[in-house]
Amino acid sequence: MSNTAPAVETDPMTAALSHATEDAYFNAKRARTVLLRNTTEYVARLVRQALPEAAVITVDTEEKELHAVLDRDGKTIWYAPATPASDLHDGLVDDINGLLSDAIPFGGLVGAGWKVADQGEPFRTVLLPTGNFAERGTAATSFPTSEGMATVTAEFTPGGTPAFWLTGPNSTFAREARDRIRAAIVNSRLEWKPGTLRIDAHWTVVRTGSSSDLTLACAALAAAGAIDPAALNGVVLIGELGLDGRVLPVRDVTAAVSTAEAAGYRKFIVAADDFDEVSRNESITPVGVSDLPAALSFLEEMHEPTTPAEPEARPTGTPGEDAGPCAQCDRLLIWDGTGKRVNDEWGEYLCYGPRKDGGSAVHVLAE
Secondary structure (H helix, E strand, C coil): CCCCCCCCCCCHHHHHHHHHHHHHHHHHHHHHHHHHHHHHHHHHHHHHHHCCCCCEEEEECCCCEEEEEECCCCCEEEECCCCCCCCCCHHHHHHHHHHHHHHHHHCCCCCCCCEECCCCCCEEEEECCCCCHHHCEEEEEEEEECCEEEEEEEEEEECCCCEEEEECCCHHHHHHHHHHHHHHHHHCCCCCCCEEEEEEEECCCCCCCCCCHHHHHHHHHHHCCCCCHHHHCCEEEECEECCCCEEECCCCHHHHHHHHHHCCCCEEEEEHHHHHHHCCCCCCEEEEECEHHHHHHHHHHHHCCCCCCCCCCCCCCCCCCEEEEECCCCCEEEECCCCCCEEECCCCCECCCCCCCCCCCECCECC
8 A cells, every 4th residue: 555645636716816825915015015115114204303302213013002212322302101301292192093003903024124122022113204205206117927027126215225126026036136137236346325225026926036126226316216117117127137237048039029929029138148049039129138237328319309300320330240330439349140239249238438418328330
């Protein structure tokens, strides 16, 4: 008699319910993150109406009440139940406690940065965000998934302790993508002002590999002001990021492009090693890049306003043949695999040589 356990057969309805439950879980987790973030910001605004110097609060998570308020030096400037002659009056405290009572039962406090206070549980220390919320930077774009085109949103709030948050299909995806993107940005010498950066990947199924890295990174940098967020409009970015900022090829790049093309997208930025495969599709305009800074440069280049009043015929050539020198840096150019664009002998489209004011970010053929 065999002791082998029988194989578990999953019928279509059970599988559908399993996927629906998993999707609902991750959507609820994302919503909880947003709830705690917004609650913290709302509480910070109410507290600072009375105590402008407030920097940290301590919350009693068992009673779901505000316990103390501290300034930047760690000095207590208010404590419960009430501090004599304080501008943080009972009515305002009641409003704050109401917000805390609504948010705390949803959990997720550790992930939101609510650390255990020095006096131990159930007290939590919460850093109050700084900066003018009206100065937030936002950006949005889309990424092709197995579910179709999904939205990526990014938000940057200047000031306060630097923080980088990413939510996605699951915790593993979010953690690994965040670490790759942060390392790629830092090692590419791309910087932004101190503040809190939040990225939300609005899909529930993880496509094979890490092909959304480039999309997530460019959305984050656009929100932080590195490029105009409008430069993301109409452009699909597909590529994994190396820790050094290189853009790496991905599996199923053709399938991803097809998903976006079916949704009406025609402009694509992909890894340089994926360019030949993608460029076989003559219905789209792809660009291959070797690193993250190159992707940003191309986004800005694509976003530059054009003047259709003076249309010019775009030159073409034979793939692989010499196209002549670049008008800006004098480097010898070669027609790429499409015969419609030129790159240098290293396969680079961007022009890194000296350029006149208003010059192009890419190589330009001499007349």
